[in-house]
Amino acid sequence: MNSLENGYTALVIGASxxxxxxxxxxxxxxxxxxRVIGLHRRSDPPIDITDEPSIAAAAAxxxxTAPTVHLALDATGALSLDDRRPEKRLAELDPQIMARQFAVNATGPALLLKHFGPLLPRRQRGxxxxxxxxxxxxxxxxxxxxMSYRASKAALNQIVRTAAIEMRWRQPHAVCVALQPGTVDTRLSAPWYSGDGSDLLTPAESTRRLLQVLDDLDTAxxxxxxxxxxxxxxx
Ligand SMILES: NC(=O)c1ccc[n+]([C@@H]2O[C@H](COP(=O)([O-])OP(=O)(O)OC[C@H]3O[C@@H](n4cnc5c(N)ncnc54)[C@H](OP(=O)(O)O)[C@@H]3O)[C@@H](O)[C@H]2O)c1
Structure with missing residues (x-):
């Protein structure tokens, strides 16, 4: 990343x-x-984004270890839970699954912003x-x-927007954004992908592009x- 200071520290949550x-x-x-720090549910320290104490402990x-984090990437998320396929119709809506989708895809990232956001630099780009x-x-x-996945990601987009507004005061050089990685060949997408492969990105290509996008984004x-x-x- 050229836009961050030389010798920057990066954190990836969901590194598994x-x-x-x-x-x-x-x-x-x-x-x-x-320095690159990768955290996930089985790392040391472990982090489960549905468990705030584990997030707080990892942030502490x-x-x-690294008081300033210049780049924090949250790559957690879930499309299906307990091998249940995402709903096609309202009749399939299960309130417990829906609540868990929100816990993983919206509340979890909000808690990451709460605990890891303050580690972004105050006077430099983060x-x-x-x-x-x-x-x-x-x-x-x-x-x-x-419906549950869509709605939880819509909530996440609103959470990012709200956090970005708050961050402007404390960390005026910070960029806080949500990313759409494309259709990427991972265990999340594989069971539901039905295309011919022409629109499918490898994780390596998707993340190469996303890092370039982040490098180019300004605070606006x-x-x-x-x-x-x-x-x-x-x-
Ligand atoms: N792949 C795509 O086509 C695509 C398209 C659009 C958006 N996305 C988004 O991209 C993100 C990453 O997806 P992916 O494709 O890389 O899927 P993936 O390979 O299944 O990775 C999901 C990650 O989320 C972690 N995770 C799930 N629940 C967690 C929890 N409670 N606490 C901590 N970590 C948890 C998983 O940890 P474990 O290893 O412990 O399970 C794993 O590290 C997701 O937010 C997804 O919605 C993906």
Missing amino acids: GGIGSAFVDHLRADRHCA WLRD IFATLSARVGSIEDNRHGGW ASGGLYDHLGERIPG
């Missing part, structure tokens, strides 16, 4: 996932990046980015379906949802 692990690989290969550990999805865009919703972009080509997606 398809997209998260590809972020870690790119950042480890970046000679400007001095990080404050001791970036917090979370993986959202185009299907969270209300304006873009033409096909319906996947903070609060928005951007795709892997740098296009802003309406909320």
Whole structure:
């Protein structure tokens, strides 16, 4: 990343996932990046985004280890839970599954912002980015379906926008955005993908593009949802 100070520190949460692990690989290969910390449910310290004490403990550990984080990437998320397919119709809606979708895709990232956001620099550029999805865009919703996932990602987009506004006061050089990675070949998408492969990105290509997009975004972009080509997606 050229827009961050030389020797920057990067944090990837959800480093065990398809997209998260590809972020870690790119950042480890970046000679400007001095340190890459990858956290996930089985890392040391572990982090479960549905368990606030685990997030607080990981943030406290990080404050001791690397007090300033220049780039924080949240690559957690879930489309299906307990092998239940995402709903196609209202008749399939299960309030418990819906609540859990919100816990993983919206409340969890909000808690990451709460605990890790303060570690971004106050006087220099810092970036917090979370993986959202185009299907969270209300304006873009033409096909319906996947109500819980869509709604939880829409909530996430609103959370990012709200956090970005608050961050402006404390960390005026911070960029806080949501990202749409494209359709990426991971264990999240694989069971539901029905295309011919022509629109499918590898995690390596998606994350290469996303890091370039983040490098190019300025503070005026903070609060928005951007795709892997740098296009802003309406909320
Ligand atoms: N793949 C796509 O086509 C696509 C498209 C649009 C948006 N996205 C978004 O991109 C993000 C990453 O997805 P992916 O494709 O890389 O999926 P993935 O390979 O399944 O990775 C998901 C990650 O989320 C973690 N996670 C799930 N629940 C968690 C929890 N309670 N606490 C902590 N970590 C948790 C998983 O940890 P474990 O390893 O412990 O399970 C894993 O690290 C998601 O937000 C997804 O919605 C993906």
